[in-house]
Amino acid sequence: MATERSTRDGSWYGDGEGVNQLRGQLFKWGCLGAMLFGIVMVFVLLAYVAIDAIRPLTADPGWHLTFFLTLVAPTSALLGYYGLRDRRSGLVGAIATALPAFCLLVGAGISLLLVDVFRPIEWFGTAVALVVAVGVVYVHRRLRTEPAAFERPIVTVGALVLAVVGVPGVVPSLSQLFRNAPIALNPATMLLYSFAVPVAILTGLAIARRRESRRDGLIAAALTVVGGVLAVIAAPAVGIDDYLLIVLSLSIAAPTAVYVEGVVRERDHLVGLALPIVAYVGTFLGAALVEAYGFAGPEAWLDWQFLTSAHSRFPQEAGIYPALVGSIMMMLVIVVSAFPVGVAAAVYLEEYAPDSGTVGRVVGLIEMNIANLAGVPSVVYGLLGLALFIRYADMNTGSVIVGGLTVGLLILPIVIISSQEAIRAVPNSMRQASYGMGATKWQTVRNVVLPESIPGILTGTILAFGRAIGETAPLLMIGAAAVVFSPPGSFAEKFSAMPRQIFAWSHEPSAEFRYGVLAAGVVTLLVVLLSMNAAAILIRNRYQRRS
Amino acid sequence: MTESGFLSRRAFLAGTGATGAAALAGCIGETGGSGDDGSAETTEGGQSVSGGITITGSSTVYPVSVAMAEEFEKANSEVDISVDPTGTGGGFENHFCPGNSDINGASRPITDAEEENCNENGVDPRQFQVASDALTVVVNKDATWVDSITFEELAQIWRPDGAQQWSDVRDDWPDKPLELYGPASTSGTFDWFTENVVGEAGSHRSDYEATEDDNNIVAGVEGSPNAMGYLGFAYYQENSDRVKAVSVAEGDASNAVEPTLENAKSGDYPMARPLFVYPAAGSIQEKDQVYEFLKFYIEQSETDIVTEIGYVPASADLRDDNLETLEEIRNE
Numbered sequence: 001m002a003t004e005r006s007t008r009d010g011s012w013y014g015d016g017e018g019v020n021q022l023r024g025q026l027f028k029w030g031c032l033g034a035m036l037f038g039i040v041m042v043f044v045l046l047a048y049v050a051i052d053a054i055r056p057l058t059a060d061p062g063w064h065l066t067f068f069l070t071l072v073a074p075t076s077a078l079l080g081y082y083g084l085r086d087r088r089s090g091l092v093g094a095i096a097t098a099l100p101a102f103c104l105l106v107g108a109g110i111s112l113l114l115v116d117v118f119r120p121i122e123w124f125g126t127a128v129a130l131v132v133a134v135g136v137v138y139v140h141r142r143l144r145t146e147p148a149a150f151e152r153p154i155v156t157v158g159a160l161v162l163a164v165v166g167v168p169g170v171v172p173s174l175s176q177l178f179r180n181a182p183i184a185l186n187p188a189t190m191l192l193y194s195f196a197v198p199v200a201i202l203t204g205l206a207i208a209r210r211r212e213s214r215r216d217g218l219i220a221a222a223l224t225v226v227g228g229v230l231a232v233i234a235a236p237a238v239g240i241d242d243y244l245l246i247v248l249s250l251s252i253a254a255p256t257a258v259y260v261e262g263v264v265r266e267r268d269h270l271v272g273l274a275l276p277i278v279a280y281v282g283t284f285l286g287a288a289l290v291e292a293y294g295f296a297g298p299e300a301w302l303d304w305q306f307l308t309s310a311h312s313r314f315p316q317e318a319g320i321y322p323a324l325v326g327s328i329m330m331m332l333v334i335v336v337s338a339f340p341v342g343v344a345a346a347v348y349l350e351e352y353a354p355d356s357g358t359v360g361r362v363v364g365l366i367e368m369n370i371a372n373l374a375g376v377p378s379v380v381y382g383l384l385g386l387a388l389f390i391r392y393a394d395m396n397t398g399s400v401i402v403g404g405l406t407v408g409l410l411i412l413p414i415v416i417i418s419s420q421e422a423i424r425a426v427p428n429s430m431r432q433a434s435y436g437m438g439a440t441k442w443q444t445v446r447n448v449v450l451p452e453s454i455p456g457i458l459t460g461t462i463l464a465f466g467r468a469i470g471e472t473a474p475l476l477m478i479g480a481a482a483v484v485f486s487p488p489g490s491f492a493e494k495f496s497a498m499p500r501q502i503f504a505w506s507h508e509p510s511a512e513f514r515y516g517v518l519a520a521g522v523v524t525l526l527v528v529l530l531s532m533n534a535a536a537i538l539i540r541n542r543y544q545r546r547s
Numbered sequence: 548m549t550e551s552g553f554l555s556r557r558a559f560l561a562g563t564g565a566t567g568a569a570a571l572a573g574c575i576g577e578t579g580g581s582g583d584d585g586s587a588e589t590t591e592g593g594q595s596v597s598g599g600i601t602i603t604g605s606s607t608v609y610p611v612s613v614a615m616a617e618e619f620e621k622a623n624s625e626v627d628i629s630v631d632p633t634g635t636g637g638g639f640e641n642h643f644c645p646g647n648s649d650i651n652g653a654s655r656p657i658t659d660a661e662e663e664n665c666n667e668n669g670v671d672p673r674q675f676q677v678a679s680d681a682l683t684v685v686v687n688k689d690a691t692w693v694d695s696i697t698f699e700e701l702a703q704i705w706r707p708d709g710a711q712q713w714s715d716v717r718d719d720w721p722d723k724p725l726e727l728y729g730p731a732s733t734s735g736t737f738d739w740f741t742e743n744v745v746g747e748a749g750s751h752r753s754d755y756e757a758t759e760d761d762n763n764i765v766a767g768v769e770g771s772p773n774a775m776g777y778l779g780f781a782y783y784q785e786n787s788d789r790v791k792a793v794s795v796a797e798g799d800a801s802n803a804v805e806p807t808l809e810n811a812k813s814g815d816y817p818m819a820r821p822l823f824v825y826p827a828a829g830s831i832q833e834k835d836q837v838y839e840f841l842k843f844y845i846e847q848s849e850t851d852i853v854t855e856i857g858y859v860p861a862s863a864d865l866r867d868d869n870l871e872t873l874e875e876i877r878n879e
Contacts, residue, residue: 483630
């Protein structure tokens with residue numbers, strides 16, 4: 001159908017049969033097809049895994065009907081109303097509904113860290129030691145208003161080190177002293193002081209700043225502490241350990257309350273708040289009715305038992321808990337190691353590195369190779385980790401710290417590149433303005449470049465962490481265990497991570513493992529990953545609105 | 548507005564830094580302190596043990612070790628057991644002999660080279676047979692012509708330049724091409740089959756579908772009426788509705804024995820191969836938890852725990868011998 005003329009005999013190009021729209025149309029439909037194909041494939045895969053994990057068809061029809069009537073129908077009706085009449089309220093409602101669920105996940109992660117990884121007493125000791133350290137720094141700043149060069153950083157670092165680490169073998173750290181001190185406090189009281197009080201202070205600050213009223217801030221802080229105490233009182237009725245309930249309830253209630261308070265105070269699309277009420281009341285009502293009428297729910301592989309127990313040779317009793325904790329501890333190591341190194345490297349490359357002359361060419365070569373490193377297969381990083389950390393540095397095979405450092409190396413190039421992009425996006429005029437006001441290079445980087453680029457850096461970095469949590473090949477190479485029965489007690493102990501555990505399940509002879517338990521593991525991993533991405537989006541939106 | 552934004556971001560940076568430093572310090576702080584706790588607690592069992600046990604080695608022994616670990620953990624929750632299927636050779640080379648693992652599972656006896664390697668590092672491996680695995684020859688459900696097969700016929704099929712068609716092996720079998728599925732050459736199953744059935748170490752044909760995962764053998768054989776494969780009995784047991792097992796005779800075809808756990812335990816089934824664990828003598832003597840775990844492992848190796856997984860349990864005699872050996876090592 002190519003009917004372009006070979007000669008243009010003076011006539012207007014495009015006139016008559018000279019132009020054919022078919023190619024353009026074909027291209028458009030081709031692109032549409034590609035998009036649909038990709039999205040449908042991913043969606044089918046996810047739906048397949050989710051159905052295997054939850055098995056909705058095993059539930060009683062009555063169960064489905066109950067939840068349809070109490071939850072699905074009213075929520076859909078409300079959503080339809082928002083869609084037609086009031087989209088802005090719909091957004092407010094969606095945030096208010098999603099926030100508690102998201103906070104529940106984050107709260108669960110925090111409780112894992114506070115309760116299982118660092119036991120309450122350790123956390124309490126560290127918190128108290130940190131308060132003392134901050135107090136020392138504050139007093140020092142007050143007394144020495146004109147410090148010598150580097151006096152302040154030295155005092156700050158010294159106070160922190162003495163508080164948390166101590167001098168190994170000579171001076172025990174403050175936090176260890178508090179840990180071993182004969183303090184007759186139960187875990188609940190310890191967490192009230194060391195978790196509820198900081199959360200209360202943060203909530204109070206947020207409210208005080210927003211309402212521009214100290215009194216309101218104080219009231220909010222007091223209410224938060226009261227909430228923590230109420231959690232302790234309510235714990236026996238709920239059936240969860242009281243110290244766990246403090247962490248869980250506060251990490252859900254505090255952010256939700258702050259958000260709702262904002263909506264209510266501004267009287268801004270109040271109708272939106274109907275959505276969370278309808279959704280959550282519907283859920284609880286449905287659960288109560290199902291209980292009352294004895295409708296059996298789906299025999300889901302992904303249930304509370306799965307999340308809280310270790311691997312078992314019986315599929316019904318198998319769980320992912322130790323691997324989940326292992327993954328979270330590994331993420332902690334990755335964050336602590338890859339984030340500062342990556343950001344520092346990006347700052348140097350963007351702000352300090354010369355871009356001309358011989359050195360400039362070397363820097364250009366390095367930058368190019370960082371981009372290449374981002375594409376090196378993960379199994380190669382696994383071998384690197386094996387050689388570097390286990391063979392050379394003689395760390396424990398398959399320990400959390402080796403896993404975290406290895407995967408940290410893997411995502412380091414991505415962190416560097418995304419941080420570079422974020423730093424590059426800071427307008428040069430802002431730097432020039434800073435110099436123009438007499439600021440030094442260091443002041444400009446600290447006060448202008450970093451604050452401006454932090455949202456971009458965080459977004460890119462959290463997406464990289466999302467990749468890190470799913471990496472399997474490096475863990476195989478460094479010898480992370482397929483199965484552990486209790487979460488690692490320290491960072492030097494052997495661990496298993498979620499992808500490693502899932503890989504082990506895929507080799508089980510029994511089909512129940514390969515389809516059911518494995519699918520439940522995949523969904524757990526995806527939920528953790530999606531909530532990390534959601535956090536990235538939240539952080540980005542929050543800071544974008546400010547600047 | 549902008550000013551407050553700056554301030555809060557700086558505060559955020561400082562906060563992140565402080566949290567990071569605290570977390571890092573927490574790691575360091577805890578590593579030192581974790582060694583001395585957990586020793587004081589006692590349970591109703593009189594003495595309780597704590598500490599870590601690292602198990603590596605054969606992926607065939609892995610399910611047995613996982614099951615034993617699971618049961619042991621129920622009574623001794625203070626013990627942290629990690630189990631990792633690294634392959635028999637990989638486990639000896641990379642984990643056990645360098646001293647990073649307490650117990651290595653093996654689906655074949657340790658080689659002289661491996662033993663030497665271990666001794667050089669001051670690791671003294673001791674052998675315990677804990678179970679047997681009945682290798683199973685499987686064919687498609689529709690392959691009605693074959694019910695039994697002899698070692699010689701298996702050798703004809705699986706040796707290098709082996710038979711191309713079913714009829715090449717036995718005349719009354721059809722003129723159809725053989726499609727072969729088997730474990731990859733890294734596996735202990737492959738080694739045992741080559742040495743004991745084909746007859747000579749390393750002489751296994753290479754034009755077959757080799758896989759690391761026995762589930763793939765099941766899927767391959769299920770998919771084609773002309774297919775044949777061999778795998779561990781546990782995988783056949785789970786999939787007995789998808790593929791058909793063939794009776795095997797070491798000599799004459801009329802003596803063919805069906806692959807069942809009873810036949811393997813009684814010694815009638817010719818393709819049962821022993822599975823071992825190799826603990827380090829030093830670990831048994833120095834770590835109470837390794838000694839207690841091994842004692843439990845050996846005691847339970849004669850029970851239904853092993854049968855449920857699809858392996859052949861040890862005989863009572865073997866168990867008693869093993870317990871005696873364990874005591875001797877402990878008191879050396």
